[in-house]
Amino acid sequence: xxxxxxxxxxxxxxxxxxxxxxxxxxxxxxxxxxxxxxxxxxxxxxxxxxxxxxxxxxxxxxxxxxxxxxxxxxxxxxxxxxxxxxxxxxxxxxxxxxxxxxxxxxxxxxxxxxxxxxxxxxxxxxxxxxxxxxxxxxxxxxxxxxxxxxxxxxxxxxxxxxxxxxxxxxxxxxxxxxxxxxxxxxx
Amino acid sequence: xxxxxxxxxxxxxxxxxxxxxxxxxxxxxxxxxxxxxxxxxxxxxxxxxxxxxxxxxxxxxxxxxxxxxxxxxxxxxxxxxxxxxxxxxxxxxxxxxxxxxxxxxxxxxxxxxxxxxxxxxxxxxxxxxxxxxxxxxxxxxxxxxxxxxxxxxxxxxxxxxxxxxxxxxxxxxxxxxxxxxxxxxxxxxxxxxxxxxxxxxxxxxxxxxxxxxxxxxxxxxxxxxxxxxxxxxxxxxxxxxxxxxxxxxxxxxxxxxxxxxxxxxxxxxxxxxxxxxxxxxxxxxxxxxxxxxxxxxxxxxxxxxxxxxxxxxxxxxxxxxxxxxxxxxxxxxxxxxxxxxxxxxxxxxxxxxxxxxxxxxxxxxxxxxxxxxxxxxxxxxxxxxxxxxxxxxxxxxxxxxxxxxxxxxxxxxxxxxxxxxxxxxxxxx
Numbered sequence: 001x002x003x004x005x006x007x008x009x010x011x012x013x014x015x016x017x018x019x020x021x022x023x024x025x026x027x028x029x030x031x032x033x034x035x036x037x038x039x040x041x042x043x044x045x046x047x048x049x050x051x052x053x054x055x056x057x058x059x060x061x062x063x064x065x066x067x068x069x070x071x072x073x074x075x076x077x078x079x080x081x082x083x084x085x086x087x088x089x090x091x092x093x094x095x096x097x098x099x100x101x102x103x104x105x106x107x108x109x110x111x112x113x114x115x116x117x118x119x120x121x122x123x124x125x126x127x128x129x130x131x132x133x134x135x136x137x138x139x140x141x142x143x144x145x146x147x148x149x150x151x152x153x154x155x156x157x158x159x160x161x162x163x164x165x166x167x168x169x170x171x172x173x174x175x176x177x178x179x180x181x182x183x184x185x186x187x
Numbered sequence: 188x189x190x191x192x193x194x195x196x197x198x199x200x201x202x203x204x205x206x207x208x209x210x211x212x213x214x215x216x217x218x219x220x221x222x223x224x225x226x227x228x229x230x231x232x233x234x235x236x237x238x239x240x241x242x243x244x245x246x247x248x249x250x251x252x253x254x255x256x257x258x259x260x261x262x263x264x265x266x267x268x269x270x271x272x273x274x275x276x277x278x279x280x281x282x283x284x285x286x287x288x289x290x291x292x293x294x295x296x297x298x299x300x301x302x303x304x305x306x307x308x309x310x311x312x313x314x315x316x317x318x319x320x321x322x323x324x325x326x327x328x329x330x331x332x333x334x335x336x337x338x339x340x341x342x343x344x345x346x347x348x349x350x351x352x353x354x355x356x357x358x359x360x361x362x363x364x365x366x367x368x369x370x371x372x373x374x375x376x377x378x379x380x381x382x383x384x385x386x387x388x389x390x391x392x393x394x395x396x397x398x399x400x401x402x403x404x405x406x407x408x409x410x411x412x413x414x415x416x417x418x419x420x421x422x423x424x425x426x427x428x429x430x431x432x433x434x435x436x437x438x439x440x441x442x443x444x445x446x447x448x449x450x451x452x453x454x455x456x457x458x459x460x461x462x463x464x465x466x467x468x469x470x471x472x473x474x475x476x477x478x479x480x481x482x483x484x485x486x487x488x489x490x491x492x493x494x495x496x497x498x499x500x501x502x503x504x505x506x507x508x509x510x511x512x513x514x515x516x517x518x519x520x521x522x523x524x525x526x527x528x529x530x531x532x533x534x535x536x537x538x539x540x541x542x543x544x545x546x547x548x549x550x551x552x553x554x555x556x557x558x559x560x561x562x563x564x565x566x567x568x569x570x571x572x573x574x575x576x577x578x579x580x581x582x583x584x585x586x587x588x589x590x591x592x593x594x595x596x597x598x599x600x601x602x603x604x605x606x607x608x609x610x611x612x613x614x615x616x
Contacts, residue, residue, distance in 0.1 A: 013583070019218055026210060027207055027208070027210055027211070030211045031208065034208075044211065047211070047213075048216075052217075052221055055226060056225070056227050060365055061365060062336075063341070116201055116202070136202045138199070146382075149408060163194070163198075166194075166198075
């Protein structure tokens with residue numbers, strides 16, 4: 001069954017259809033939330049809040065083709081809402097599965113994972129949200145800007161800053177500003 | 188590690204391999220929660236109905252030269268006669284606020300809009316689906332027009348037509364995405380809250396074809412809105428603030444901001460539900476709305492109905508139910524302004540929902556009326572009949588419509604089913 005039909009069924013209250021739609025997306029939404037929040041429990045809260053809202057508001061989703069963009073936006077906004085609510089509290093970073101050695105993973109070493117983690121840790125959640133939406137979830141930059149309710153120029157500058165900071169952390173070499181954004185998808 | 192030159196190119200794969208960790212262990216718990224959660228009725232994304240002002244009409248005046256008076260005297264007489272005939276045959280519109288006469292009842296079925304002159308009357312097609320699936324957004328308050336969306340090429344567009352279904356025309360060139368729609372009291376403007384380039388804004392769409400007016404709320408993102416009676420010169424917009432909470436904003440019909448209300452938004456039940464469901468009293472002096480209140484030992488909170496003055500002062504919570512586990516929400520003022528209909532419900536697998544009626548002055552708790560529905564999708568939506576003598580409840584799960592006497596609570600089930608909440612056309616008494 002195609003996505004449109006599933007969305008139509010879910011909009012009509014078919015929870016099984018909603019489950020099918022979310023099952024293939026849940027891992028990526030959870031990954032984005034963990035990247036932004038750097039706390040698996042907070043990420044769980046954010047994804048759950050986003051998807052409960054998605055289920056409640058699904059009858060109002062008018063274009064089934066926009067389901068992914070809508071879910072991404074709900075998830076990122078739920079993450080940033082959590083950050084705002086907790087901004088006066090220290091966020092405890094728990095030992096997450098990504099810190100554990102994974103014998104099956106030959107593509108990315110533990111050192112690489114830790115470098116990425118350290119690089120992202122130096123960014124604030126707003127910058128990490130741009131990275132998550134653009135590079136992890138594959139959203140075009142204008143859509144990232146719209147999802148975060150920031151001007152396109154701000155999204156570009158955040159992405160530039162994030163990439164420059166990450167590159168410096170990972171390689172110890174600061175690259176020129178122009179290259180950073182040029183690597184992203186602008187359409 | 189990836190070389191610096193390839194860092195950006197490799198980053199998507201690096202992030203995916205670092206963060207993608209398979210299906211999270213909370214997957215089953217998540218779906219248990221969503222299964223227990225009631226979906227928001229589709230109608231609530233499309234329409235918020237408000238009392239409507241009478242559209243005034245100006246007849247053209249053409250000065251005549253004296254020398255032609257003799258020649259055109261007969262024409263004038265004939266013209267006057269024609270005007271009298273036209274006025275005499277022109278349908279009177281209902282008074283701007285207060286009770287009106289019940290007109291035909293329209294609802295969705297099979298992607299079309301159907302109508303019945305009475306609850307038990309024969310059904311006929313008002314707007315067909317031949318040119319694309321339609322979604323009913325209700326009659327204008329003067330009963331002369333109706334609003335709907337039509338799906339063309341996979342996108343939804345905003346249309347209006349005369350109340351008899353004739354004269355269909357698109358009134359907004361761009362497609363809708365996730366829109367709230369409501370007629371302005373003068374019937375010449377439609378307020379649309381929707382995404383424009385992925386950012387939610389309020390557009391005031393003018394049915395005469397002039398370019399829409401955009402309401403600027405700064406960093407706040409509008410969701411739904413209601414025009415303020417009795418003149419409709421002001422529009423209450425509910426919006427997500429920069430901090431993620433929900434607040435109300437009062438704006439002029441020209442789109443300029445008057446004030447924000449500064450309502451508390453503790454985000455107990457998720458950011459979308461704080462300060463939701465605003466509905467003006469018919470005289471525009473008071474506003475009823477939902478708040479999510481904390482209860483003892485309840486971190487999530489429960490919906491309760493508040494009423495405040497139009498300027499935001501004098502906020503009171505209406506008396507809660509005897510069973511505090513019940514939620515009370517979605518207030519709807521009666522046409523005479525003396526009562527407020529609400530929905531009472533619980534969220535669980537044996538969920539139940541019913542309609543209840545508050546005295547608008549908050550002097551007593553609400554009393555149940557009509558049937559109680561059960562099940563995970565037990566939600567009901569409601570509307571007042573224009574004459575105020577009946578409340579119509581619609582059960583989305585079963586597609587049943589009930590006609591309820593708000594005084595006695597007795598009810599009858601309509602012999603037909605519908606795909607949307609029915610809406611009455613208001614007629615002059």
